Amino acid sequence: MIFHQLLNEESGCLSYLIGCGEAGRAVVVDPGRDRVDEYVRLARKKGLRITQIVETHTHADHISGNRDLAAVTKASIALHRSTKAVFEHATVQDGDEIVVGNVVLKVLHTPGHTPDSLCLLVTDGARASEPWFVLTGDTMFIGDVGRPDLGGAEAAGQLWESLQSSLLRLDDTVEIYPAHGAGSLCGRAMSSKTASTIGFERRFNPALRARSKAEFVDLLMAGLPPKPPSFQTIVGKNLGTLPLELPKPRPYTAREAWEAVSAGGACVLDLRDPATYGDGHVPGALNVWIESPQFGDRVGWFATDGAPLILLTHTPSDIDRALRALARVGVDQV
Ligand SMILES: [Fe+2]
Incomplete structure (x- = not known):
């Protein structure tokens, strides 16, 4: 065997x-x-x-x-x-x-x-x-x-x-x-x-x-941990009752990102470490460090309503890592 x-x-x-x-x-x-x-x-x-x-x-x-x-x-x-x-x-x-x-x-x-x-x-x-x-x-x-x-x-x-x-x-x-x-x-x-x-x-x-x-x-x-809101979406995708898409990311200029966020719907996800984020970040951007344990699950707690995510990082290879982790939890709008 x-x-x-x-x-x-x-x-x-x-x-x-x-x-x-x-x-x-x-x-x-x-x-x-x-x-x-x-x-x-x-x-x-x-x-x-x-x-x-x-x-x-x-x-x-x-x-x-x-x-x-x-x-x-x-x-x-x-x-x-x-x-x-x-x-x-x-x-x-x-x-x-x-x-x-x-x-x-x-x-x-x-x-x-x-x-x-x-x-x-x-x-x-x-x-x-x-x-x-x-x-x-x-x-x-x-x-x-x-x-x-x-x-x-x-x-x-x-x-x-x-x-x-x-x-x-x-x-x-x-x-x-x-x-x-x-x-x-x-x-x-x-x-x-x-x-x-x-x-x-x-x-x-x-x-x-x-x-x-x-x-x-x-x-x-007794003491069941809270159920992440992404669970229902993931089940639907795994049963084939919800579509399974692949993210189709493209680079955004700062202006485009600003416009997408201002128009409502889009959310900037800052992948940098918390200290760098603390030194300065896009107003309203959420910070989930790419190195944090259970990165995908953490994002899954809030990225459930189909709102597109705009990823922000200093390190281009982080984008691939983030896309893989997000695909794993069914977050496809990136
Ligand atoms: Fe299970």
Whole structure:
């Protein structure tokens, strides 16, 4: 088996390329929109063809790269059958097996974080007949579980059922690889470690300490962090019900920028460090330093109404970085 975990340092998003060298094929799980070239490059380097793309659920915190990756590789996109996605895809359900040469990814439907959440239990037939690890999506993290944002307490109850009936029945030795690590808005107490085991989480994951469903629901619903306003837009873009555009930036003169802001609608986003911004800035410009952690998510808190952003920086390479980070959170009007 060929296994790669790809971490997006800025957002904490984790995606996976899993392949079989003998079969020369690979599946990509939860591709990020800003990493498509990387999956293609990696697969090529390993002599693999990406033939399938699987989403563990409809993401609300970042734009999926599934359609971009499918366009480049001709791979099919597999989603749980309860998905509301309107773009071309195949559906899978609990118990289905996705076979990539010696590697088998068994679908476990685990509703809770979202109704279409699934985990993938992976067995490498070249090593053993028993499962080696499980991709847990946003159902279980290292040190936390997914937030039940869409369905509130009812979804939290479903998450409890999913954990009890599938993940917590797995052997202690089975490894866990989630869809997010520290720095993500999708959980509260995620570790910066990006892998664990069922046994370790069973013993030490605070979210799994509840002894009853009611206790678990109370624990999950208490102190939920605020939901960024961009979540709804991102879900719409990931389902294909809202258009997915690519920013078409062009240079602005100071006068043009001033006129766009004065006319209303446009907003200047100053990417420079706070001290430089403090020394002098365009009146009304908002400052989100390009080096700040979760840059894209921070901008997503206010850039939700389609108002175009005009980026301002001293360093031209910051523009590309900002565009990638903003594309990841669905901010396309730049
Ligand atoms: Fe999620």
